[in-house]
Amino acid sequence: xxxxxxxxxxxxxxxxxxxxxxxxxxxxxxxxxxxxxxxxxxxxxxxxxxxxxxxxxxxxxxxxxxxxxxxxxxxxxxxxxxxxxxxxxxxxxx
Numbered sequence: 001x002x003x004x005x006x007x008x009x010x011x012x013x014x015x016x017x018x019x020x021x022x023x024x025x026x027x028x029x030x031x032x033x034x035x036x037x038x039x040x041x042x043x044x045x046x047x048x049x050x051x052x053x054x055x056x057x058x059x060x061x062x063x064x065x066x067x068x069x070x071x072x073x074x075x076x077x078x079x080x081x082x083x084x085x086x087x088x089x090x091x092x093x094x
Contacts, residue, residue, distance in 0.1 A: 036062050036066065036070070037070070038066075038067075038069045038070050038073060041062070041070060041073060041074075042073065051073060051074070051077050052077070056088050056091070056092045057092045059074050059077070059088075059092075060088070060089050060092035060093060062074065063089060
């Protein structure tokens with residue numbers, strides 16, 4: 001396993017990663033980032049709404065990458081928790 005991690009650190013694109021019994025190509029495991037939608041953010045899971053479960057750092061990243069509807073929802077959540085939106089976003093800025 002150390003050999004595979006070393007290959008990744010050297011920048012080899014096709015090095016293998018062993019993750020809990022699974023082998024993945026390093027190229028396949030790279031995540032593509034996309035802004036989350038309003039519907040995704042407000043969706044109810046078994047633990048509550050996603051906006052209530054995410055950390056402020058992640059919400060700040062979503063805030064800066066999203067449109068007005070998502071920004072308003074994050075600002076409302078900050079106010080509901082007793083914070084000013086500008087303070088939260090400044091602390092967890094990019």
